[in-house]
Amino acid sequence: TIMKMLYSGLFLLSILAFSTSFQIRLSTFELRNRPSQKSCLYNFLDDYKSSIDGPEDGSVDGEFPPSVCPSEIHRIRFSTTAGDFTIRLDRALSPSGVARFLELVDDGFFNEQLLYRVDPGFVIQFGIACDPQLQSRWDPKAGAPIAPLPDEPNRQKFRAGSVSFAGSGIDSRSCHFCIALEPFGEDLGTSPHETVLGNIEVEDGGILALESIVRNREDQGYGNLLDIQGSLTRGGNAAVISQYPGVDRIVACGRI
Template sequence: MNRIIGMLTALLLLAPVAFAKPVVKLETTAGNLTIELHEQEAPKTVDQFIKLVEDGFYDGKEFYRLVKDFVAQAGDVDGKSAGTVPLETSPKHRHVKGAVGLARDADPNSGTTEFYICLTAIPRLDGHYAVFGQVIEGMGVLDALNASPVEESYIDYEGKQVAFHKPSPPIRIIAAQVVSR
């Protein structure tokens, strides 16, 4: 009986380590964001994001798009500097405030480096974009982002005017790092 209790205790002690989710910290000029990644539900998206973070890709990048009550978006807007990732959706993860998703164009499998953070719940995006993480610390930073002044700008995308407002002054990712894996 003592042996069984000992084995169960050992399993319980190991369980948090074995099932821990990867976590990334973004140090920004607006404050710090800690993001828990959904590796099981979006493994290819999370792998690409972690690789980019570890390579220092996001360090110094601006949030080039900031739309009040919608999203803050960062990454490589000028091209595809990394390979594309197939769309990975899960009914388990919704576009709630603080959800982190992979931006893409009209092709569902065209996500690369651009990610967005929901500044409020956006259920109309559920199932159409990969939610691969959730802000677990720094919700006040999201509120600050949402209240930031912007330079309004619109682009024509498939016959529709899409808001591509830029924060003014710019908001940057100072450094991104994987804090647990």
Template sequence: MCRMKRSIPALIAAVLVAATLTTTTASAAPVHRPKPVVKCEFTPTPENPAAKPVRIPSATARARGTVDVFFVTNYGPFVVRMDRANAPCGVHNFVHLVQSRFYDSTQCFRLTNSTRLGVLQCGDIYRQEEGGPGYKFPDEVTGQETYPRGTVAYGNQGPGTNGSEFFVVHSFANIPPNYTVLGHVIAGMSTFDRMVAAGIADPDQDGPPVKPIRIYKVWSF
């Protein structure tokens, strides 16, 4: 564990450089610029209190630019590039939880690998869809969302119930466009391939992984 801690800065640099080399940038000037900030509505959920001490985020969110979120797991690292313009309140909330260390030292509670759904689900501290941040906020969807390999989106228990739970699509997800898309994995998809190869406890390929999937640490840049 100490060796991992010493090598983390170099690991971050290496993964981010790889992501930069494999990510293309648009050359055309944007025709329309989104609003620089938006107002968000975060509602306390006293019936489902925070699983970890965390404050409700501020109500103002940036609506331009991207943020890279770096994860270190027991299967390896991966980087997610989140789009503030697509989901300003969702990204604002996720960064807030990262900075509050909400996701540090947690486990991903569900792995699926069926013909319909191939995702890793994380962010629920109790692993029973009750271990959230103690608040919820509305969806940011258009009805046109798709969820190809590498997509990162919020999980929910119905409209307007976003909190801390999220999923990463490791193969495909044939699901309705009801889930707010945060961004996409830009480096480290092989980490998810290793997770899937390690197996799922349920013979139906939907449930806890055979070997626990642990998130050690998360940073945002």
């Protein structure tokens, strides 16, 4: 009986030692493989967690915060080197965001701008003026004497053709914008600056123009060109156009 108790005790001790050793190895593995806060994987996991937990305002399953002002539609016609499209803005979606967009249109800010970033299946991005002096009127990072806009809650699900500010986190909306492309652009809306302002009208072939922009970029082989933002901001179109002569641009835009 004593021997049986002794063997049983030794057996339990061996199991405990193995379990402790396994937990130590597992913890070490997790620490070594935990993504850095600066890595894309970390950001992706954060976004994935947000999609599970739901937005902070408590809305769930397609429920969005109510508008704080009545609907007010503004239509902006863009002529580009790849075709024309119309953006239909609704002030009810983002009152201050739509107001800023209209100010930029009226100032001629978008005229001759390069559609510099093209990520097929994700976004088309613009918002850097052809002239650095014009950029410095609207972009705080380029010396503009204005603050970025405070964030507003997103009130509409992103879809292909949705228009939103591009930004870098909380209260970073200034003069940079993106147009969502399918399928991955439909997942936007988790970052604080990602608030839908309006959408590309499909009735006049606007989506075809977006497809042409994407197809041209793929044919050129330039990549997404996100890394030319700095040069473009400092030197305008002249700083990059000789190296990337085929980049599509906005010829002109205005209210209709």
